Amino acid sequence: MNPGLNNLQPYPFQRMRALFGDAVPNESYAPINLSIGEPKHPTPDLIKNALISELDKLANYPLTKGSDELRNAIAGYLTTRYQLGTINSDSQILPVNGTREALFAIAQCLVEKEAAVLMPNPFYQIYEGAALLAGAQAVYLNTTRENGFLPDIENVSKEQWQQCQLIYLCSPGNPSGTVAPAPLLKRLIELSDLYDFTIVADECYAEIYPTNGTPPVGLLEVAQSIGRSDFRNCLVFHSLSKRSNAPGLRSGFVAGDAKLINSFLQYRTYHGSAMSPPSQHASAIAWQDNAHVIENRRLYTEKFAAVIDILKHDINIVEPDAGFYLWLNLDNRPGDSRSSNKDWQRSDTQFAKQLYQQYNVTVLPGSYLSRKSDGVNPGCGFIRVALVADLEQCVDAAKRIRDCIKQ
Ligand SMILES: Cc1ncc(COP(=O)(O)O)c(C=O)c1O
Structure with a gap:
């Protein structure tokens, strides 16, 4: 056990x-x-209809890497939604069956036993479960009214950074709804250079913001703005559950550092977590629609x-x-x-x-x-x-x- x-x-x-x-x-x-x-x-009709239209594809085994149609649709979404010049749909994007499973699996893929996994506190419960089942130690960074409901990364000790192999960031945050600002993301990228850990940015609420508000900034656009088109050490997790009211579709994606994505793809091939073909098509349609x-x-x-x-x-x-x-x-x-x-x-x-x-x-x-x-x-x-x-x-x-x- x-x-x-x-x-x-x-x-x-x-x-x-x-x-x-x-x-x-x-x-x-x-x-x-x-x-x-x-x-x-x-759930929008265009998603339901797209799902129905591809039911014949249930006869095929899907690829873990996902279809070109889906990865291209995700790349299109990312470059339109964020200030991203380019993203490689072949090597920097991977579809997942909702962010929950992927947020869990990424720790199993990247974290060694007894390493530290940092997370905000309060937190989406999967972060902790993922760390513990990977045999790692969960380190909680309190987010309070006093620190603007953001993890106080300057308060993390050098020893903790040295042990850290992965940090979960939730922006916009669950439960507080706080968006991690660009300077915080830049600083975290600098720290990941120094101590070599992966930043896992859970951005599954990125599309739910006030009508007259600013779209929440994303980790990848901040990485690119400081000249890191390879998104080294950076992964973002997105979902159709909240954006498109389709939590039952179980559809999301991971994007960022091609080296990490490649290891994750290998892990997932063994794990057997490919998305069903009709869901892939319906997801491609969803990512392309903004109305x-x-x-x-x-x-x-x-x-x-x-x-x-x-x-x-x-x-x-x-x-x-x-x-x-x-x-x-x-x-x-x-x-x-x-x-x-x-x-x-x-x-x-x-x-x-x-x-x-x-x-x-x-x-x-x-x-x-x-x-x-x-x-x-x-x-x-x-x-x-x-x-x-x-x-x-x-x-x-x-x-x-x-x-x-x-x-
Ligand atoms: C912060 C956060 N991350 C991830 C998820 C998982 O969403 P899904 O697996 O539906 O993409 C949720 C769901 O409530 C969440 O609140």
Whole structure:
């Protein structure tokens, strides 16, 4: 048995179910679930039709490397969306079955036992599981209001960098929605030169940003802007799940350093993780279309505006740069003198349970997304609210959250 299995923590949703136990939600309210980051906007017809049109191809084994059609579509997407001169669709792009499996597999491919894998804290749970099952040590970099919800890479010791073989970066971040700015990405690239580690940038929320906002900067365009067309040590992970409301398609890609991509392709050939041919075609169609992405963005922007308007008088909100989560600090309430009192902290778990019982709204306690590091669990006192339901439901849920906060 892989000894890393014993170190895995229960998944946040499992912990949440245990927390709620046999609590009975107030049935005078309709249930609204904003705990899971599962997009609920309809999958565009052009993707569904493309999938159907290629069903005959189920008769063929797919290539792990993916079809030329798909890799070319991804290259087109990357060069249009980002300030990228070129990217080689043959050697610098690899389709994957959603970013989750690829974020996991990349650590198994690149990391040696007992090396260090750095990650933000709170974090997407796969980063930690991937590190532990690779036999590595997970090192948590707290992201807090004080450091702008960004990993403080200047605080990482020389010894830690020397042990580091891979760092996960999530930008836009889950849960805070913070975009890592270009100077931070440049600095990380410099550090990767010094200490030779891979930067794994999870950019799966890169297309969900406010309609009038700036598109989040990406790691590859920053690398190219400093003259590194080979994207050395850099990998970005993208997905159609959030961009195109197709989480069931299981489609994404990895792009960047050709040497790393080549090793990953070899790993994946043995792993047997090729994407089915109809999914490849549907994905190629999706990456080439931007109209549905613009509409998707509009829907999220509308929901953020409405929800923030309802909550802002009772809780100080840090508006996310991007993504579809609100990361609410329950202690941070306008005019509340207790906000600055560290002895008083509203419990995120108690609040989530109360919200469920009294108002039938499900949100995720922040402390379930993070670990104690440097003496604190930076998710404590926060809840993660995924604005995935439709506008009416999000508005309704916001009113119930407000009422629960006021109690
Ligand atoms: C930060 C982050 N990365 C990756 C994923 C995985 O997405 P998928 O496997 O659907 O591409 C998610 C899903 O919620 C996520 O929040």
